[in-house]
Amino acid sequence: MRVLTVDEMRKVEQLANDSGISYLQLMENAGSYCARIIRKAFENTNKRKALVVCGKGKNGGDGFVIARKLSENGYSVTVMMAASLPADSDSSEMLSRIRAMGIPIVYYDRGGTTDKYFDNAQIIIDCIFGIGFHGEADAATASVFEKINTSSASVISIDIPSGLSGDSGSVSGTAVNADMTVAVASLKPVHVLKPSKKMCGRIVTAPIGIPEKCFERVRTTMFTVDTEEVKSFFPEREADSHKGTYGTVLVIGGSYEMPNAVYFASQAAVNSGAGLVKAAFPSVAYGAVAPKTYEQVLIPLGSNKSGRISESAVGRLERELKKCSCVLIGCGMGTDADTRTVTEFVIKNAEVPIILDADGINCIKDNIDIIDSAKSPVILTPHPRELSRITGISVDDIQKDREGAVRTFISAHKCVLALKGASTLVGSFEYDDIFVNSTGNPGMATGGSGDVLAGMIVSFIAQGLDTFQSAVAGVYIHGMTGDSVSEKYSFMGNTPTLMLSELPAVLKKFE
Secondary structure, three states: OOEEHHHHHHHHHHHHHHHHOOOHHHHHHHHHHHHHHHHHHOOOOOOOOOEEEEEHHHHHHHHHHHHHHHHHOEEEEEEEOOOOOOOHHHHHHHHHHHHOOOOOOOOOOOOOOOHHHHHOOOEEEEEOOOOOOOOOOOHHHHHHHHHHHHHHEEEEEOOOOOOOOOOOOOOOOOOOOOOOOEEEEEEOOHHOOOOOHHHHHOEEEEEOOOOOOHOOOOOOOOEEOOOOHOOOOOOOOOOOHHHHOOOOOEEEEOOOOHHHHHHHHHHHHHHOOOEEEEEEEEHHHHHHHHHOOOOOOOEEOOOOOOEEEEEHHHHHHHHHHHOOOEEEEEEOOOOOOOHHHHHHHHHHOOOOOOOOOOOHHOOOOOOHHHHHOOOOOEEOOOOOOHHHHHOOHHHHHHHHHHHHHHHHHHHHHOOOOOOOOOOOEEEEEEOOOOEEEOOOOOOOOOHHHHHHHHHHHHHHHOOOOOOOHHHHHHHHHHHHHHHHHHHHOOOOOOHHHHHHHHHHHHHHHOO
8 A cells, every 4th residue: 555755645636636636626525535434433423513623724625625514414513723714725715615504613712712612522623734744833733732632522633633744753742642544545654654653543544536547657665565465475375385385494593591582483484384494593502492393493503602603503504504495593692703703604605585683683783784795685674773783873863764764774785674663664675665564563562572573584585475575574464463462362461472373373364
C-alpha cells in the first residue's frame, strides 16, 4: 500500500484536477466519504451530536462537507471555526452551503464561552489542519487542541490529527490525540511512523475518486504491505520437493553467557520452513544448546577463554560456508578479538547472502566498510543503538529521522537494512522504496525477540526469496506472530519461546 508524502499527495491532486476532477469536486468527494465512514463507525451507538471544528484551509472545507452530510443524515451538527474564515474559494463555497442549510456556526473563544460545545458533543471531528501543517501550534490553536483532547467525546481527525506533520513520525508540541483518523485518498508517513501513528488511533483510508493513473504517475518511495502481498512472495511448495529445495541455513552465534540466542535464531529458521538448519556455537555452550535443538544439525566450535567462538574455528566455518545457502552471524556471540576475526572472515569469504545481527554488527563497528567488500548481498538488522555505533549518529538523531538514517546507510554501503523498533523500516540499495512495518506490539520488546526475527529472515532467503523480500516478510510475519501471542496471553507475557511455538500457525496464512 502506498504511503504518500505531502508533496506527492499534492501532485496526485493536481493531476486529478488536470484530468477534469476539480478541487471542489475532490473536496465534496472527500467530505462525503469521510461522513460515510463516521456514520458507519457510530451506527450501532446513540451518538448523534457532532461538533465539527474547522480551520481556514482545505481541511476545514472537508469539514464543512462532513457537517452538511451528517446533518442531512439526522445528526445534530455544530460547526466551530477554530480561527478565521476560509482562505480559499473552494472552502468558502462549502461554507456558504452549510449556511444555507442553517447549520449553527460558532467561533472558538479562549475565554470559555464556547466550552459548552465541547462539553455537549458526543463526536468531535477535527478538521483544523490538513497535510500543510508544520512546526508547532501557537498558543491560541494549542488551546483548541487541549479542549478537544480533554473532552469526553469520541475524536475523529480528518486526514491528519491537527498539530502533527504529515511527513514525519515525530510529535512536537500540542496536537490532537484522535480515536480514529480518516486518511484522505492515501496513507501518509504520519499514519505509519511512530510515535505519531499512536496519536492517529484507528486509521481508515477514504478513497475520493482520484483515478489510479494519477497515483501511478507520481513515484512514491514508502509503502506498507498486507498479508496477501507478503503471501505472493513465497513460491508454492511442489509435491516432489525435498529438504534441499528449501535451502541450508547456517546460524553462527551463541556464547557461554548467551547460549540460547543461537537456539532462538536457529529454531526460528526451522519453524519458518528452511530445509536444513545448522547451528554453529562455542563448544562450552553445548550443554545448554543441545538438549532443546532437536531439528538442527549442531556444529560445536572451539571456544576461547571467555566462552565465545575462538578464531581457531575459521577452518571449520570455511567448510560450512561452502555448503550453505545463506548465513546468519551474531546472535548472542559477544564481542572480542576472536569474534571480530570470525565475523570479518565470514564477511570476506561467504559466497552466499549474509545476515549480520546483534554482535555480528557490533563486531564491525570500527570497520563497517568491510561489508562493502562482501562477495554476496548483506543484510543488517540493527536496533537504533547498534546503528548508532556503526554510523556515529546519535540515537536521538536516528529516531528523529529513521527513514533518513536508513536511506543514508544503504546508499553508502549497498546493503539491505532493517532498522528495528516501533514501525520497523526496511530499505535496500537496489530500490527507492522504504517498507514501513505495520505489525507488532510493545510485548515484543524482550530479549531474544530479535534473534527470532533474524532466524526467520535467513530462512526465507534459503527458501528462495530475495534479500529485500526476505527482510520485509520476516519483519511483517514476526510482528504478526508477536501480535498473535500478545492477543492470546498478554504484552507482559510475550516471550521468544511463545513466538516460536506460534510461528507455524501464523505461517499457515501465507501458504
